[in-house]
Amino acid sequence: MSVRQTAEPEYGNWVSTKLIYGSIAMSISFFVLSSVFPIFVVGTIPFLLSFAYFAYARHMFSQRGGNLQAPIRNLVVEHLDWDGEGKVLDIGCGNAPLAIELAKRYPSAQVTGIDYWGGMWEYSKAVCERNAEIEGVAGRMNFQKASAAALPFEDEYFDAAVSNLVFHEVGDVKDKRELIKEALRVVKRGGVFAFQDLFLLKRHFGKVDDLVAMIKSWGIKEMAFADTSDSEFIPKALRLPFMVGRIRIIYGKK
Numbered sequence: 236m237s238v239r240q241t242a243e244p245e246y247g248n249w250v251s252t253k254l255i256y257g258s259i260a261m262s263i264s265f266f267v268l269s270s271v272f273p274i275f276v277v278g279t280i281p282f283l284l285s286f287a288y289f290a291y292a293r294h295m296f297s298q299r300g301g302n303l304q305a306p307i308r309n310l311v312v313e314h315l316d317w318d319g320e321g322k323v324l325d326i327g328c329g330n331a332p333l334a335i336e337l338a339k340r341y342p343s344a345q346v347t348g349i350d351y352w353g354g355m356w357e358y359s360k361a362v363c364e365r366n367a368e369i370e371g372v373a374g375r376m377n378f379q380k381a382s383a384a385a386l387p388f389e390d391e392y393f394d395a396a397v398s399n400l401v402f403h404e405v406g407d408v409k410d411k412r413e414l415i416k417e418a419l420r421v422v423k424r425g426g427v428f429a430f431q432d433l434f435l436l437k438r439h440f441g442k443v444d445d446l447v448a449m450i451k452s453w454g455i456k457e458m459a460f461a462d463t464s465d466s467e468f469i470p471k472a473l474r475l476p477f478m479v480g481r482i483r484i485i486y487g488k489k
């Protein structure tokens with residue numbers, strides 16, 4: 236029997252198990268310390284609350300729980316005004332749910348996914364390839380290990396580019412606006428783009444008005460900014476700033 240008939244794709248979770256285990260480990264450490272210094276019992280509370288919150292969020296994002304990652308990433312696809320002809324790049328593809336969705340939606344497209352695949356994330360190139368195989372689109376997809384900070388492609392190589400919840404995660408670049416510039420560098424003139432991220436986080440992207448003005452100053456033909464955090468399917472509890480409360484989509488035509 237083929238992989239496709241027997242297996243399900245594994246698209247991973249934006250709340251890593253390391254975050255959950257870290258919260259519970261800190262809570263236990265404070266509890267143990269409190270047997271010697273009773274005041275430390277106070278320290279258990281924030282970590283227990285973090286554990287409960289992150290466990291809830293993980294469940295809501297999970298494919299076998301609330302499955303909220305699918306509609307949130309589909310907001311990117313909906314904002315990409317593309318005819319599906321040519322090459323598309325997904326920057327920071329994780330386990331490739333967005334890249335695979337594009338390959339399924341656009342049967343003529345060649346889809347490339349890049350990611351750093353390291354650190355706290357439980358994603359890998361091998362899982363991307365397996366997921367593409369299961370979904371029956373592996374023949375039109377390729378995956379490469381690369382950084383969003385230095386994409387290994389020449390200028391204007393792609394007809395379209397997307398990214399979902401990645402730029403704010405790139406640790407080695409302080410000004411995350413540089414990552415948007417790098418992403419747009421590899422899009423053709425007249426090509427299209429849709430990037431979803433926590434664009435309202437000032438420490439990463441500066442003020443929204445300045446961000447928009449800056450992107451326009453790079454000679455981008457059409458560009459818009461959409462508030463996706465108020466999508467009605469996102470529960471209020473997940474709209475905290477560090478979760479998906481500050482997400483927006485930057486989209487348009489180069």
Ligand SMILES: C[S@@+](CC[C@H](N)C(=O)[O-])C[C@H]1O[C@@H](n2cnc3c(N)ncnc32)[C@H](O)[C@@H]1O
Pocket residue numbers: 249308326327328329330331332333349350351352353356358381382383384398399400401404405406
């Ligand atoms: C929240 S996950 C989103 C994954 C995927 N876009 C999705 O929607 O499921 C953030 C991703 O950013 C990737 N990432 C972090 N730093 C990166 C870098 N410098 N270059 C490329 N990807 C990076 C991580 O490996 C991870 O896959």
